[in-house]
Amino acid sequence: MKDLINSVKRMVETEQLSGISEMEIRSVKKKKTIKKTSVLQDIEKEIEGCSKCSLSETRKNVVTGAGSSKARLMFVGEAPGRDEDEQGRPFVGRAGQLLTKIIEAIGLKREDVFIANILKCRPPANRNPLPSEIAACTPYLKKQIEILKPQVICALGKFAAQTLLETETPISRLRGEFHEYCGVKLMPTYHPAYLLRNSSGKKDVWEDMKKVAKELGLEIPRRK
Ligand code: URA
Secondary structure (H helix, E strand, C coil): CHHHHHHHHHHHHHHHHHHHHHHHHHHHHHHHHHHHHHHHHHHHHHHHCCCCCCHHHHCCCCCCCEECCCCCEEEEECCCCHHHHHHCCCCCCHHHHHHHHHHHHCCCCHHHCEEEECCCCCCHHHCCCCHHHHHHHHHHHHHHHHHHCCCEEEEECHHHHHHHHCCCCCHHHHCCCCEEECCEEEEEECCHHHHHHCHHHHHHHHHHHHHHHHHCCCCCCCCC
């Protein structure tokens, strides 16, 4: 009987101990998230006041990025379009609606991921970003990635993939396999705006997204 009481006592003590350490771990994680959020906000303020290139003269709003500071998956697009410039938020137009579907197809919500662009301001008439604009703006994105430390980056389209990977290899050859950006796995895939014009690319994007989901240990939900 005494042995039994002692062993129950030990069990309770062990549980209490692991309970305390779990609480401590949770509190450290919470503090880290608060710190990350505040450092991200500092950068956003810096970006909002940016006038490093002439796009600052034509923009309505700066589109810094949006999403969770705890995101394990980050999407990087090209540049804000008209809708994004109006609202100051990334991927809110037609391409954005398709991106939302892509995110949900792998069992996540937009709020779970972080979405940003290579350029934070809209190029007039949605023209391609200029090399000088990319050079001026990319340090902001690099800082955001450094803070977020996502497990996977999904680079949407040629400009995002080629800029982060510092290559001129076409997106059609880059996509489909993981590459590495500063220790982070990077999957290049076609831009949702391209898919709106070329629906045949959707099959390839789905293959790429399945690899992303596998890397993140996500179970693909059954299609409704
Ligand atoms: N296309 C992009 O690359 N980014 C956006 O935010 C919207 C459309």
